[in-house]
Amino acid sequence: MSPVVFMMMAVLLVAAALGVVLHRSPIRSALSLVVTMFLLAVMFLLLDAHMVAALQVIVYAGAVVVLFLFVIMLLNLREDARAMARASKVVAALVCGGLFLFAVLWFLVSAAGRGIDGGLEGGVPATFGSTELLAERLFTQFLFAFEVTSVLLLVAIIGAVVLAKRKLA
Amino acid sequence: MGIEIAIAVLKAVVVILLLLGLAGMLGWVERKGSALIQDRIGANRASVFGFAGAGLVNTLMADPLKFLVKEDLVPAHVDRFLHTLAPCVNLFPVVVAFAAIPFADTVHIAGRAIELQAVSINIGLLYVLAMMSLGVYGVVLAGWASNDRLSLLGGIRGSAQMISYEIGMGLALVSVVMTYGTLDLQGIVRAQGHLIGGWLPAWGVFYQPLACLIFLIAGIAESKRNPFDMPEGESELVSGYFTEYSGIKYLMFFMSDFAEVGLVAGLMTTLFFGGWQVPYLLADGFHLPWGATVALPGLVVTLLQVASVMVKVLFFCWLQILIRWTLPRLRYDQLMAFGWKGLLPLALANVLVTAMVVLAVQG
Amino acid sequence: MMTVPINWYLMLGAVLFTIGAFGVLARRNVIVIFMSIELMLNAVNLVFVAFARQLHSMDGQVAVFFVMTVAAAEAAVGLAIIITVFRNRETVNADELNLMRW
Numbered sequence: 119m120s121p122v123v124f125m126m127m128a129v130l131l132v133a134a135a136l137g138v139v140l141h142r143s144p145i146r147s148a149l150s151l152v153v154t155m156f157l158l159a160v161m162f163l164l165l166d167a168h169m170v171a172a173l174q175v176i177v178y179a180g181a182v183v184v185l186f187l188f189v190i191m192l193l194n195l196r197e198d199a200r201a202m203a204r205a206s207k208v209v210a211a212l213v214c215g216g217l218f219l220f221a222v223l224w225f226l227v228s229a230a231g232r233g234i235d236g237g238l239e240g241g242v243p244a245t246f247g248s249t250e251l252l253a254e255r256l257f258t259q260f261l262f263a264f265e266v267t268s269v270l271l272l273v274a275i276i277g278a279v280v281l282a283k284r285k286l287a
Numbered sequence: 288m289g290i291e292i293a294i295a296v297l298k299a300v301v302v303i304l305l306l307l308g309l310a311g312m313l314g315w316v317e318r319k320g321s322a323l324i325q326d327r328i329g330a331n332r333a334s335v336f337g338f339a340g341a342g343l344v345n346t347l348m349a350d351p352l353k354f355l356v357k358e359d360l361v362p363a364h365v366d367r368f369l370h371t372l373a374p375c376v377n378l379f380p381v382v383v384a385f386a387a388i389p390f391a392d393t394v395h396i397a398g399r400a401i402e403l404q405a406v407s408i409n410i411g412l413l414y415v416l417a418m419m420s421l422g423v424y425g426v427v428l429a430g431w432a433s434n435d436r437l438s439l440l441g442g443i444r445g446s447a448q449m450i451s452y453e454i455g456m457g458l459a460l461v462s463v464v465m466t467y468g469t470l471d472l473q474g475i476v477r478a479q480g481h482l483i484g485g486w487l488p489a490w491g492v493f494y495q496p497l498a499c500l501i502f503l504i505a506g507i508a509e510s511k512r513n514p515f516d517m518p519e520g521e522s523e524l525v526s527g528y529f530t531e532y533s534g535i536k537y538l539m540f541f542m543s544d545f546a547e548v549g550l551v552a553g554l555m556t557t558l559f560f561g562g563w564q565v566p567y568l569l570a571d572g573f574h575l576p577w578g579a580t581v582a583l584p585g586l587v588v589t590l591l592q593v594a595s596v597m598v599k600v601l602f603f604c605w606l607q608i609l610i611r612w613t614l615p616r617l618r619y620d621q622l623m624a625f626g627w628k629g630l631l632p633l634a635l636a637n638v639l640v641t642a643m644v645v646l647a648v649q650g
Numbered sequence: 651m652m653t654v655p656i657n658w659y660l661m662l663g664a665v666l667f668t669i670g671a672f673g674v675l676a677r678r679n680v681i682v683i684f685m686s687i688e689l690m691l692n693a694v695n696l697v698f699v700a701f702a703r704q705l706h707s708m709d710g711q712v713a714v715f716f717v718m719t720v721a722a723a724e725a726a727v728g729l730a731i732i733i734t735v736f737r738n739r740e741t742v743n744a745d746e747l748n749l750m751r752w
Contacts (some may be wrong), residue, residue: 124654128662135666138685139673145369145431147682151689152424158692165703170711172413174695177718180420182688182725184450187427189729190681191443193736203678203745211675215668222664226657242706249410249470255708256715267719274723281730284737 123164131157142201148186155179167247290399298405302386309604310545314350317545317608324612354538362433362531369432374532374539377425381546384418387411388553389473391563391592392570394585403593404473411472412460415554419456419509423449425543426511433531441530444517444619449509451626456505458634459498462641463558466494476562480569486576488566491559497637499559501630506551508626510544513611517619552603553596560599563592659700666693680732680742684725691721 134157137150155178162171202208245251256264315330322329361370386405394401408414423446430442467475475491483489492499508515529540556562567573568591573581583591617625666689673686695714702710736742 121654121658124658128658131662132665132669135669135689138689139669139677139682144679144681147685149369149428151685154689154692158696161696162699165699167699167702167711167714168408168410169413170695170699170714172410172417173715173718175417176413176420177722178688178692180417180423180453181450182722184420184423184427184446185725185729186681186685187424187431188443188446189733191427191431191439191446192733193742194439195679195681195742201677201679201682203676208676211672214675215672218671219664219668223661226660226664242703246706246708247711249413251708252711252715255712259709260712260716263716267716271719271723274727278726278730281727282733 127157127161127164131161143197144190144195145187148183148190151186152179152183155183165247166242169247169249169252294401295405298403299386302405303382306382306385306546306549307542309549309600310542311347311351313545313548313604313608314541316605317611320605320608321612324609351538354535357534359534359536364434365531366432366434369428370531371536373425373428373432374536374543376428377422378539378543378546380418380421380425381543381550384415385546385550385553387415387472388557388596389476389562390596391589392477394589402473403589407473409469409471409474412464412470412475415472416453416457416460419550420450420453422509422547425540429529429532429540433529435531438530445511448511448515448517448622448626451623452505452508452515452630455501455626455630455634456509458631458638459495459501459505460558462498462634462638463491463495463502465638465641465645466491472557472562476557476564479561480564482567482576488561488564490561490564495559495637495641497633498641499555501634501637502558503551503555505626505630506554507607507610508622510547510551512544512548512607514614514617515622516616517622548604548607549600552600552607555603556596556599561595562599563596565591565595568592656700656704660697663693663697663700666690666696678744680735680744680747681729683744684728684732688721688725691717 131154134150134154138147138154141147141150155174159171159174159179162168162174203211319329361367383406387408389402389404389407391403394403406414426442426445426449430438430440430445433439433442463475464470467478469475469478479488479490481489483493487493529537532540567575568588570585570588572583572588573579575581670686670688670690670693673689674683677683677686695717698710698714698717700710702708702714732742735747739747741747
């Protein structure tokens with residue numbers, strides 16, 4: 119993709135992510151999260167990951183965030199009176215986050231010749247990122263992880279149902 | 288490059304106009320159809336100089352005009368931004384999902400192959416599923432933004448119902464994908480072109496009858512129509528999650544309701560009833576099973592295919608309207624029990640049986 | 651047309667990750683903390699997909715698949731816990747859920 123498109127997407131993504139952490143009302147944070155997921159799905163499409171992009175919309179934007187919204191509605195959480203933690207904690211978070219980001223960016227900028235350089239040109243086969251290729255990987259090399267993940271999901275379903283059940287008095 | 292963009296824009300515009308026109312028409316069909324079923328006359332007052340034009344006056348002039356000039360009452364206690372956003376978010380996924388439905392075989396005009404399908408991607412079915420799962424947001428936002436108990440209750444019920452029936456729908460579609468081996472809607476329609484036993488068109492309903500039934504039920508539940516319309520239960524929750532809406536926003540909710548009827552009908556025809564396939568019609572004319580052939584020019588074949596899609600879509604729209612006015616409403620716990628304890632195990636069993644049959648047939 | 655070097659994707663991923671980490675540390679509403687965790691997981695997904703594209707390998711996308719599944723499972727269980735906590739304590743404010751603090 120061209121640098122112009124990337125910069126546009128990057129600006130939108132950062133704005134949406136800031137919306138998630140800065141909004142006072144949890145519903146607005148959740149809606150910013152939906153926008154972030156959607157924009158990431160578009161990024162995935164531009165990176166030739168079609169199946170993953172569709173999964174991003176179906177799983178994240180269409181189910182996980184709906185679950186968040188559902189819980190917010192159930193608990194009827196309107197605006198928070200004081201959304202941020204007290205000032206010392208916020209400053210500490212900013213400092214730590216800033217240090218981490220600075221370290222990562224400095225490493226990446228100086229990574230020329232360390233093997234993380236290079237562009238994303240270079241043609242991939244037309245089927246790259248398609249369902250068939252992903253399934254082929256998933257059911258041969260990663261079969262065990264796949265089966266374990268299904269057990270994990272079963273455990274999560276049972277756990278969520280048991281935890282959220284109202285005890286009959 | 289410019290020509291391709293122009294063609295894509297034209298296809299998008301045609302799909303939007305088609306779906307919204309269908310939605311408007313269905314409003315009138317619903318009123319007259321329900322009147323027919325309930326042995327009364329229905330809406331017959333809208334006419335121009337005594338000429339009612341078989342409902343066109345009502346659909347194109349009276350109804351839209353009524354909604355457009357009505358006062359857009361926004362109560363003081365609502366969250367204004369979300370309140371205005373909800374009808375738009377409700378309509379968007381339905382129109383965008385309908386764009387993936389193919390209307391005819393590939394047409395070759397002036398050396399260029401044009402797909403009569405606004406969104407022709409090879410993960411078409413996943414795309415449709417993704418867009419339909421975004422439909423929950425309209426309900427959630429409408430229920431939340433209205434800031435009152437009844438709407439919130441309708442919103443919670445509506446979103447819970449939609450995500451529950453999405454699972455049954457997804458599993459029914461999994462067995463369809465296993466049968467055809469492709470996610471591309473155009474590929475699925477093409478695969479329904481051959482004949483079984485020399486005379487029966489190989490439509491999806493003959494290969495996957497149970498999946499067809501599950502998909503129809505789940506589709507009606509997704510669009511929250513009777514017998515699954517507890518979220519907007521007229522006799523229980525006033526209007527459920529869109530109680531606080533009037534005027535043009537109410538029209539958008541209404542239109543998205545009928546547009547979703549059109550979408551479910553379109554998906555039913557594409558996946559289970561042959562889409563644009565007319566029985567015995569191939570690219571160069573009819574090849575009847577007793578050996579006779581009728582040669583037809585390419586343009587007539589394309590027109591017949593488009594007409595076949597429209598007829599089938601209209602039939603399934605009518606079927607959904609019929610179901611609405613025939614069956615009583617399911618209570619909310621019955622609704623959820625039916626989705627989780629009825630449709631989900633049935634769809635899972637269908638996937639299992641389909642997998643065994645596909646394995647046995649393809650060795 | 652110059653293509654986008656991989657570093658840009660990694661930098662974007664790092665920025666998103668930091669924003670998510672800031673959200674986890676500085677917000678009090680437990681649900682918003684959860685959403686920030688999801689944001690961090692998505693930043694990692696972006697980096698995986700970018701590397702998969704650069705190295706022409708589907709393994710990155712398989713990793714994204716598994717991250718998505720685990721994130722969904724974790725979101726479900728975490729939200730169930732939040733509902734239970736709310737039922738017992740009437741609050742989702744992280745500062746007030748301090749029964750186990752010293």
